[in-house]
Amino acid sequence: MKSSDTGMEGPLKEKRGEMIAICSSKGGIGRTVLAVNLAVALSKSNIQISIIDGDLQFNDVSLAMDLHPTFTIKDVAESIDTIDKHTLPSYMIRHSSGVKVLAAPERPEFADLIKPDVIDRVCEMLLAQHDYLIADTGVGLQENTMQFIEKADQIFVLTTLEMSAIKNTKLMLETLDALGLKHKVQLVINRSTMESAIKASDVPDILGAENPIYVPNDFQIVSQSINIGIPFVLNQGKTDIAKSVFKMAEQLISRREISLFKPKPASIFHMLFNKNKGNAPQS
Template identity: 70%
Template sequence: MNHADRMNEEQPGGKRGEMIVVCGAKGGIGKTALAVNLAVALTKKNIQISVMDGDFQFGDVALALDLHPTFSIKDIVADIDSMDRFALAGFLIHHNSGVKVLAAPERPEFADMIKANIIDRVCDLLLSQQDYLIVDTGAGLPENTLQFIEKADQIFVVTTLEMTAIKNTKLMLDTLDVLGYRNKTHLVINRATMESVIKAADVPDILGFDTSIYIPNEFHLVAQSLNIGIPFVSNQAKSDLAKAVFKMAEQLISRREISLFKPKQNSFIKQLFHRGGHL
């Protein structure tokens, strides 16, 4: 496909969607629940959104939305060179909220099939037709997660108040800092109201952040949501947990509007923000 064809894949007006990567230094900290609920919260603003399950070995996005995939990213591999956004649309699973999901492979051994060129092409095609692409990643910083992070406009690093989570999150944030991604990284403290010797208000300072996003601890509500495959922003919209995720969605939309309509004289600041330190 030549350059002109790729340019034609952009959204009307030449817009590109915004790519959001949800990651964390360890498993079991709520990344998937946050990613799918944030996606569904954004659809309530009449926004086109896709979720890509970037945990190619043990992804749970489809399960969290009670979807039963016919296709996964593995099925795209053979046709990647001729793939366009219309062909790709046939591999997406539609959730009743409006979210479109690209599922992880059904078995861990298929993860090795998803090479860097596949990730790159699929992300670009999804961004050409969606307002937002949310990528839910596996734990830590494997090679494919680093690739997602490099392409991202916004990175949400999720942690909890557990000592092991904070220790590993500090190492992860230091690594992202060294790689030059600090400007697009946001800290999310999940289960922020849980009982802990570490106070949620102290975590940003411990991790070297001025601010963070706080998600309250409603563990049973999240567990029930994941078990039945219904996002809590849909059936528990009045809960403090859902309200915190809706607030995240509002902030994302506001940030995107600011960046899209910022006057020309601020373009240098805009570049700094979007390039995430690649100077």
């Protein structure tokens, strides 16, 4: 839709959507499940939502939404010099909810073909045309994941009550804090009602995080959702787990602020390698 079709001109073209990077320190924590369900929950507010499958080796977003994409980000990378924000949508696949997905490559070995400049340009084009861009990232702090984190307006860091998840999440949060990104981090305690020696209420103190989001455990609902490729917010909307995701979507929208395009900040990697210099007292 052109800006003239909405009766809005000028400044609209300079605004960008909000990007949310969904991360975790280890696999199997629920990044993809949260990404697709949050995206669908947001779409119910009649706003434009897109997902980029940033776990470039495994294409789990398409599986979780029962999508069979004709094109992937690999095709975008191969034509990046001729693609703009108007042609990029033709490389995406539309879910029945209205969410548009840019799929990861169909094979793991193709992940290395997706260079940083491709991710950077694709994200900017998607943000120019969508209210929210959800990035389902890879595990940990690998290079591609760090690039999504750098661009994101909010970083959702998932953990569970498992000791190994909490230990790794603490290290991840400390690293993000050292990079000056703590203000963008939102801790999400997934499967917060599961049986564990660690109580969900103890996790914020352990991790030094304030006001976490709690997502209850419902293995049956999540497993069924993945197996049939239907996000549970669509067909299990009255369950506690779906209500927790809808609440997340409502909170995002209620505080949403569309920012004007700003000059690209210093690279996170530059910050990482120069943090000692950056922390020196200023004269």
